[in-house]
Amino acid sequence: MIAKNLVIVGGGPAGLAAAKSAYDCGERDILILERESELGGILNQCIHNGFGLHTFKEELTGPEYAARYIDEVKKRNIEYKLSSTVIDISSDKVVTYVNSTDGLVQVKAKAVVLACGCRERPRGAINIAGMRGAGVFSAGTAQKLVNIEGYLPGKEVVILGSGDIGLIMARRMTFEGAKVKAVVELMPYSSGLNRNIVQCLNDFDIPLMFSHTVIDIKGKDRVEGVVIAEVDDKLRPMPETAQFIKCDTLLLSVGLLPENELAKNASVALSPVTGGAEVDDTMMTNVEGIFQCGNVLHVHDLVDFVSQESENAGACAVKYINEGAEKCEQVTIKCTKGVRYCVPHKLNCDDNFQSLNFKMRVGNVYKKVELTVTADGVKVYGKKRPVVTPGEMENITLNSQQIEQLKKAKEIVISLEGGQQ
Amino acid sequence: MIKEMICISCPMGCHLTVDATDINDIKVTGNTCPRGPIYARNEIIAPKRMVTGSVRVTGGKIPMASVKTREAIPKQLIFDCLEQLKTVTLKAPVHIGDVVIVDVAGCGVDVIATKEIAEA
Numbered sequence: 001m002i003a004k005n006l007v008i009v010g011g012g013p014a015g016l017a018a019a020k021s022a023y024d025c026g027e028r029d030i031l032i033l034e035r036e037s038e039l040g041g042i043l044n045q046c047i048h049n050g051f052g053l054h055t056f057k058e059e060l061t062g063p064e065y066a067a068r069y070i071d072e073v074k075k076r077n078i079e080y081k082l083s084s085t086v087i088d089i090s091s092d093k094v095v096t097y098v099n100s101t102d103g104l105v106q107v108k109a110k111a112v113v114l115a116c117g118c119r120e121r122p123r124g125a126i127n128i129a130g131m132r133g134a135g136v137f138s139a140g141t142a143q144k145l146v147n148i149e150g151y152l153p154g155k156e157v158v159i160l161g162s163g164d165i166g167l168i169m170a171r172r173m174t175f176e177g178a179k180v181k182a183v184v185e186l187m188p189y190s191s192g193l194n195r196n197i198v199q200c201l202n203d204f205d206i207p208l209m210f211s212h213t214v215i216d217i218k219g220k221d222r223v224e225g226v227v228i229a230e231v232d233d234k235l236r237p238m239p240e241t242a243q244f245i246k247c248d249t250l251l252l253s254v255g256l257l258p259e260n261e262l263a264k265n266a267s268v269a270l271s272p273v274t275g276g277a278e279v280d281d282t283m284m285t286n287v288e289g290i291f292q293c294g295n296v297l298h299v300h301d302l303v304d305f306v307s308q309e310s311e312n313a314g315a316c317a318v319k320y321i322n323e324g325a326e327k328c329e330q331v332t333i334k335c336t337k338g339v340r341y342c343v344p345h346k347l348n349c350d351d352n353f354q355s356l357n358f359k360m361r362v363g364n365v366y367k368k369v370e371l372t373v374t375a376d377g378v379k380v381y382g383k384k385r386p387v388v389t390p391g392e393m394e395n396i397t398l399n400s401q402q403i404e405q406l407k408k409a410k411e412i413v414i415s416l417e418g419g420q421q
Numbered sequence: 422m423i424k425e426m427i428c429i430s431c432p433m434g435c436h437l438t439v440d441a442t443d444i445n446d447i448k449v450t451g452n453t454c455p456r457g458p459i460y461a462r463n464e465i466i467a468p469k470r471m472v473t474g475s476v477r478v479t480g481g482k483i484p485m486a487s488v489k490t491r492e493a494i495p496k497q498l499i500f501d502c503l504e505q506l507k508t509v510t511l512k513a514p515v516h517i518g519d520v521v522i523v524d525v526a527g528c529g530v531d532v533i534a535t536k537e538i539a540e541a
Contacts, residue, residue, distance in 0.1 A: 037482075038482075044536075047473050047474070047475060047487035047488075047489075047535065047536075048473045049471045049473055049489060050431075050432060053431045053432070059431070059471075060535075061473055061487060061489055061535040062487075063487050063517075063535050063536040063537075064517060064535045064536075067517055067536075067537060146475070147475050147485060147487060148483060148484075148485055149484065149485070150475070150477060150484050150485045175472075175474055175499075175503050176474075176503075193432050193434055194427045194434030194436075195427060195428070195429035195430075195431075195432060195433075195434040197427070198426075198427050198429050198434075199429045199470065203470070203496070301432065302432055386436075387436075392434075
């Protein structure tokens with residue numbers, strides 16, 4: 001068994017940012033483990049632009065954004081291993097990985113940052129009835145085939161789900177000569193960014209059908225078409241609205257789930273809402289010395305926020321390595337009235353942050369609301385928002401004075417006040 | 422003419438209200454940064470888009486290199502640009518910023534590589 005101060009699982013945007021920040025906080029004994037053959041994670045296949053406006057004040061493509069962080073990591077000579085899959089992490093922080101040169105290796109770490117991202121919900125997770133012909137792909141798989149491998153997975157396409165990857169792929173498939181017949185969305189709103197509806201669908205006259213879903217897939221060897229139907233207010237398909245759309249490909253963009261099998265092995269407590277760990281304000285999970293950041297913690301819509309969150313996790317991991325865990329009171333943050341969750345989930349009463357960032361999502365579309373934070377019923381912070389949607393993460397930053405007020409409280413509540421659904 | 426539009430300059434996606442009654446004095450509200458009015462004016466007068474895509478690479482560790490137009494190009498030239506991309510094959514190594522096509526579709530904008538690809 002070898003020993004390392006800090007092991008970072010995942011060499012995507014979260015892992016790279018955590019490594020850079022840990023190094024800059026003085027840590028030199030760092031190992032990044034990445035299962036793919038190159039660093040950069042999912043950014044490598046996200047060749048569209050729109051990344052980095054917050055971090056670099058310019059608009060980059062995914063590979064360019066990744067390259068910035070890869071350069072930073074290489075400049076610092078931080079050790080990383082590619083094509084190396086972590087197969088187990090124990091609660092005493094022994095990380096086991098395999099690759100074809102080292103074989104099976106166990107690393108005893110003082111701290112572990114889990115930055116292993118998320119995965120797409122597949123067909124099986126949403127139980128679409130129908131035949132099992134070829135031509136059903138998750139949107140991310142299609143994205144990899146088109147952008148990295150250079151294959152077009154189909155010519156006539158229906159996309160189920162209007163998340164960002166689905167929208168981006170509608171444009172991408174159109175660019176490569178495929179005909180995207182419709183994007184079908186179960187909910188009455190899109191979970192993707194508005195700008196993507198404009199520049200990926202409206203620009204190419206691709207219809208977006210809200211409150212519709214796919215109820216049947218036809219085609220024995222290859223998809224020959226799908227049957228879609230409108231859903232009622234309880235999201236049940238109405239058979240009388242069924243219509244057949246001829247297509248050879250169905251792309252699924254039906255949500256992302258944090259990939260937490262490793263965390264479970266290490267007895268990390270997970271949030272039933274996010275599917276990620278429940279972390280305190282240092283991004284530490286309930287298991288001492290195991291930290292989480294990025295999409296494995298909760299699914300973000302902007303990589304800039306992944307980087308920001310992960311830099312915090314990297315810095316906090318180094319502080320833990322040097323000073324040990326804080327034994328102090330924790331206040332749990334409650335989310336009510338339209339707010340589904342908030343990260344971090346808990347506040348350490350001994351932490352002294354100059355400012356603290358809270359990220360959260362709402363459960364529905366609301367207009368003219370105020371996002372408020374209260375400490376024992378007293379309002380500490382309020383932010384008026386003309387519109388909030390589940391597709392767009394809300395982000396608030398509290399100053400040291402406001403944090404002090406929260407730390408004294410027995411109960412912290414984040415909620416949406418006023419407004420209408 | 423009052424138009425509602427969503428700014429695509431950044432992921433915020435501000436809802437803009439654009440008064441283009443006087444084409445020489447387009448009034449924009451709803452933006453949260455200076456890019457909003459610029460976007461809205463362009464969108465009314467001559468809409469532009471960034472185009473990203475990928476081109477084939479020989480002798481590299483990966484068979485495709487991602488590329489982008491250095492800046493936004495006129496919207497009506499998107500598919501001309503894409504057609505031209507299909508005719509290009511790069512040779513590894515490829516570096517970020519390498520010019521892939523000079524003056525794509527005759528619009529004065531170059532297409533550049535956005536990915537480092539080492540030789541296999």
